[in-house]
Amino acid sequence: MATQLDYYEVLEVSRTASAEEIKKSYRRLAMQYHPDRNQGDADAEARFKEISHAYDILKDEQKRSAYDRFGHAAFEGGGAGPGGFDFSGFGGGGGLGDIFEQMFGDMMGRRGGGQARSGNDIQTHVEITLEEAFSGVKKDVRVITRVACESCHGSGSESGASGVQTCPSCHGAGKVRAQQGFFIVERPCPTCHGTGRSVKDPCKACHGEGTVERERVVEVQVPAGVEDGTRIRMTGSGEAGANGVPPGDLYVHVSVLEHELFQRDGANVYCRVPLRMGQAALGTEIEVPVIDGSRANVKIPAGTQGGAHFRLRGKGFSVLRSSARGDMYIQVTVETPQHLTKRQRELLEEFEKEAGEDIKHSPEHTGFFRRVRDFFEGGE
Numbered sequence: 249m250a251t252q253l254d255y256y257e258v259l260e261v262s263r264t265a266s267a268e269e270i271k272k273s274y275r276r277l278a279m280q281y282h283p284d285r286n287q288g289d290a291d292a293e294a295r296f297k298e299i300s301h302a303y304d305i306l307k308d309e310q311k312r313s314a315y316d317r318f319g320h321a322a323f324e325g326g327g328a329g330p331g332g333f334d335f336s337g338f339g340g341g342g343g344l345g346d347i348f349e350q351m352f353g354d355m356m357g358r359r360g361g362g363q364a365r366s367g368n369d370i371q372t373h374v375e376i377t378l379e380e381a382f383s384g385v386k387k388d389v390r391v392i393t394r395v396a397c398e399s400c401h402g403s404g405s406e407s408g409a410s411g412v413q414t415c416p417s418c419h420g421a422g423k424v425r426a427q428q429g430f431f432i433v434e435r436p437c438p439t440c441h442g443t444g445r446s447v448k449d450p451c452k453a454c455h456g457e458g459t460v461e462r463e464r465v466v467e468v469q470v471p472a473g474v475e476d477g478t479r480i481r482m483t484g485s486g487e488a489g490a491n492g493v494p495p496g497d498l499y500v501h502v503s504v505l506e507h508e509l510f511q512r513d514g515a516n517v518y519c520r521v522p523l524r525m526g527q528a529a530l531g532t533e534i535e536v537p538v539i540d541g542s543r544a545n546v547k548i549p550a551g552t553q554g555g556a557h558f559r560l561r562g563k564g565f566s567v568l569r570s571s572a573r574g575d576m577y578i579q580v581t582v583e584t585p586q587h588l589t590k591r592q593r594e595l596l597e598e599f600e601k602e603a604g605e606d607i608k609h610s611p612e613h614t615g616f617f618r619r620v621r622d623f624f625e626g627g628e
Contacts, residue, residue, distance in 0.1 A: 252320045253298060253302075255301075255302035255305050255306055255315060256302075256306070258298050258299060258302040259273050259274055259277065259299065259302050259303060259306065260273055260277065261273050263316070267307065267309075270303070270306050270307065271303075271307065274299060274302075274303040274307075277295075277299045278296065278299055278300070278303075281293075281295045281296040281299060282296060282477075283296060284476070284477045366486075366489055366493060366494045366495060366496045366497075367394065367459070367486055367487035367488050367489035367493060367494065367495045367496040368394075368486060368487040368496045369486045369487075369496040369497045369498070369499060370391060370393050370486045370487055370496065370497075370498055370499070371498075371499045371500075371501065372389050372391050372498070372499075372500055372501070373500065373501040373502070373503060374387045374389050374468060374470070374500055374501075374502055374503070375503045375504075375505055376470060376474075376502060376503070376504055376505070377504070377505050377507070378504055378505065378506075378507040378510055378512065378539070379507075379539065379541075380470065381470070381472075381473070381474050381475070381476075381502075381504045381512075381565075382472065382473070382539050382540065382565055382566070383472055383540075384469075384470055384471050384472035384473075384474075385470050386467055386468065386469055386470070387467070387468045387470060388465050388466070388467055388468075389465070389466050389468055389500065390463055390464070390465055390466075391463070391464060391466060391498065392461065392462075392463050393461070393462065393463075393464065393486065393487050393488075394459040394460065394461055394462070394487040394488050395459060395460065395461075395462045395464065395487075395488050396458065396459060396488045397451055397453055397454035397457070397458055397459055397460050398453070398460075399451050399452070399453035399454065400451035400453065400454060400458065402458045402459065402488065403447075403451070403458060404447045404450060404451055404454060404456045404457060404458035405447045405448060405449055405450065405451060405456070406449040406450070406451050406452065407448070407449055411447060411448045411449050412445050412446070412447055412448075413445065413446045413448065414444065414445065414446065415437060415439055415440035415443070415444050415445055415446045416439070416446065417437055417438070417439035417440065418437035418439065418440065418444060420444040420445070421437070421444060422436065422437055422440065422443060422444035423435060423436055423437055424436075424437050424438070443493075458488075458489075459487070459488045459489070466482065466485055466498060468480060468482065468500050470502060471568060471569075472566050472568075473515070473565050473566040473567055473568040473569075473570075474502055474504075474568065475502075475504070475512075475514075475568075476502065476503060476504040477501070477502070477503075478501075478502045479499055479500070479501050479502070480499070480500040480502065481497055481498075481499055481500075482497060482498040482499075482500065483497050484496075484497065485497065485498035486498045509537060510539055512565065514565075514574065515564050515565045515566070515567050515572070515573065515574025515575075516564045516565070516574040516575050516576070516577060517539050517563070517564045517565060517574065517575075517576045517577070518576075518577045518579055519536060519537070519576065519577070519578055519579065520579045520581060521534065521536060521578050521579065521580055521581070522581045522582075522583045523548065523552070523580055523581070523582055523583065524582075524583060524585070525582055525583065525584065525585060527548065528548065528551075528552045528553070528554070528580070528582045529550065529551065530550055531547075531548055531549050531550035531551075531552070532548045533545055533546065533547050533548065534546050534548060536578060538560070538563050538576060539563070539564070539565070539576070540563075544560055544563065544576075546558050546560070546578055548580070552580060552582075553580075553582070553612075554580060554581050554582040555579070555580065555581070556579075556580045557577050557578065557579055557580070558577070558578040558580070559575055559576070559577055559578075560575060560576040560577070560578070561575050562574075562575065563575060563576035564576050
């Protein structure tokens, strides 16, 4: 039997940690082990799933309370619960967590029985450019979802709201109680299936469900500074719930396309600029583009080596939900000339002859080959 990890240890917090401490630790660990930051790393992906599952339990006060009292047994289906009581006969295959939900639902503020609190959540994705990620953008996305039936206005009845009555079996509670040994257990009402309502003359268009499937266009506001892989939640833009239940949420996953000039790392932007050999040796001034559409001048000092970085403060991305802004880094590469003319070759040969082994011209080159020579001479 596999050992089950302690949820507090997974999130690296104590058992007395506050909700805010748990959230803070979760965010830190989720960022560290997120699959987008560890592509191809199966261990990181497994760790991320453990962290997410542990947080799902500990962020909920009721689930955390049940876990603190009964451990993992609080969420296992069937089998004997604490104290040797067999909970498998309570129906529905639910575990101890389901039993506590049924027994103490009213006491803890969970009303409505087995009735769904909202329609289903739906997911979609949108692609944006790096410039759009920088400035923010509105995008229209098409989703196939369930919406309130136009014929019955979501009531599910041909005669509209007047055709919907309170369920006679549960009196609108959506649940019924049954004695199970020492316990009184609440279950979804079998007559209305937990809706608490009885529909007469079901609507022919939606067959009494109150919703139909449609394609609709949703406008998504992508905020400035958004990163690749960000998930945007749009409350109430998901599927409409059956029989008047509130709609679910829409989750939009954002993909940022690669850019031909810029690479992004958090709030910072990098731009690779190739220089001719003469420019790097003699020094020059170059004009570079900035992600906001402007231009910036960068002075390149004489003798600049390949791999040098030049920092432009405040020219990077805006930090999400902040007035701060990252920096832009110019990464210099020195390009070796190709397809030389006869005269160009002569000039380079003359330069090489003049430079010789003078360490002042090429300190790294000269120093390296001197160490190579000493290595071979020392080995004889």
